[in-house]
Amino acid sequence: ERLQWQQLVNAPSVTKDGRQFVISANIGSSNDLPAVLQNGADEVGLFRTEFLYMKSEHLPTEEEQFNAYKTAVTGLQGKTLTVRTLDIGGDKPLTFMPLPHEMNPFLGYRAIRISLNRPKMFKEQLRALIRASAYGPINIMFPMITTLDELRQAKRIYHSELSHLQKQQPGLGNQIKIGIMIEVPLAALYAERLAEEVDFFSIGTNDLIQYCFAADRGNTSVSYLYQPLNPPFLKLIHHIIVSGHHHQTSVAMCGEMAGDRRALPLLIGMGLDEYSMSASSILRTRSMMSNLDSEACHQLYQRAVTECETAPEVEQLVDQWLKQQ
Numbered sequence: 001e002r003l004q005w006q007q008l009v010n011a012p013s014v015t016k017d018g019r020q021f022v023i024s025a026n027i028g029s030s031n032d033l034p035a036v037l038q039n040g041a042d043e044v045g046l047f048r049t050e051f052l053y054m055k056s057e058h059l060p061t062e063e064e065q066f067n068a069y070k071t072a073v074t075g076l077q078g079k080t081l082t083v084r085t086l087d088i089g090g091d092k093p094l095t096f097m098p099l100p101h102e103m104n105p106f107l108g109y110r111a112i113r114i115s116l117n118r119p120k121m122f123k124e125q126l127r128a129l130i131r132a133s134a135y136g137p138i139n140i141m142f143p144m145i146t147t148l149d150e151l152r153q154a155k156r157i158y159h160s161e162l163s164h165l166q167k168q169q170p171g172l173g174n175q176i177k178i179g180i181m182i183e184v185p186l187a188a189l190y191a192e193r194l195a196e197e198v199d200f201f202s203i204g205t206n207d208l209i210q211y212c213f214a215a216d217r218g219n220t221s222v223s224y225l226y227q228p229l230n231p232p233f234l235k236l237i238h239h240i241i242v243s244g245h246h247h248q249t250s251v252a253m254c255g256e257m258a259g260d261r262r263a264l265p266l267l268i269g270m271g272l273d274e275y276s277m278s279a280s281s282i283l284r285t286r287s288m289m290s291n292l293d294s295e296a297c298h299q300l301y302q303r304a305v306t307e308c309e310t311a312p313e314v315e316q317l318v319d320q321w322l323k324q325q
């Protein structure tokens with residue numbers, strides 16, 4: 001199997017009937033780049049920048065960040081690098097910036113909430129990213145966007161830094177696309193409106209599932225509620241994708257669900273554009289995709305949300321369906 005997959009390293013990510021998608025990698029630092037290239041990722045769909053901050057004893061300077069992003073985008077040899085701005089808080093601490101002890105850290109001060117509250121730090125990261133975009137294609141996405149107002153604030157800060165930098169270097173950053181993670185239920189529900197404001201969505205199913213099912217993603221006592229194939233949840237994912245497409249906003253997924261073999265035919269059936277996962281899952285996914293028919297996947301999705309009412313029912317439906325492919 002591994003040998004067959006190896007032949008897919010430079011192949012496009014297409015279904016049996018020739019529909020093309022993007023299969024990309026999630027990375028935590030430029031140390032992950034060799035694996036990204038060896039496994040033939042089409043792009044990097046999620047660069048989790050928090051590790052840059054977590055492994056440092058001080059707040060990384062603009063220059064340090066610029067170098068890190070430049071190294072990453074240069075190493076990708078023309079493939080797009082989608083960078084998520086700092087997603088700290090929740091379960092991820094920083095040594096140099098003590099965060100308040102909270103009763104419910106996942107519902108607390110984290111991600112874009114911290115960035116908007118510390119604009120100086122946020123601006124340094126954005127400037128480093130805009131400058132690094134001179135060395136290759138970079139997209140920027142904001143984590144944990146909940147309200148339209150937060151998105152507007154983040155975009156305002158971004159555009160102000162962009163125009164400052166463009167005074168010195170006209171045109172710099174013009175090709176950067178701006179997107180948001182969809183990982184808070186409210187954002188998923190009004191995706192139609194958010195889609196008007198951004199170039200792309202990336203669905204963060206790890207958090208979206210945690211918040212939809214009200215079940216801490218790290219708590220094994222409630223891990224039975226990790227149900228990516230639950231029918232109402234599938235409908236929510238479908239709603240996000242349709243809403244994005246309605247406004248020419250492309251829709252990616254970068255949570256664990258994107259690399260789940262049972263989820264793949266359902267997500268293809270919903271028309272999800274990009275699948276971002278750990279590099280080691282890419283060739284298996286590309287191989288599986290090449291054996292699936294997109295119209296048949298669409299019918300499978302329809303059956304899953306009409307004939308099934310629970311996650312185990314969908315799992316069984318998909319397992320039986322996959323055996324017939």
Ligand code: PEP
Pocket residue numbers: 046048087183203204205206207208254255256
């Ligand atoms: C997610 O929430 O699905 C996601 C991709 O982000 P993280 O796992 O880093 O929270």
Ligand code: MG
Pocket residue numbers: 183204206207
């Ligand atoms: Mg998340």
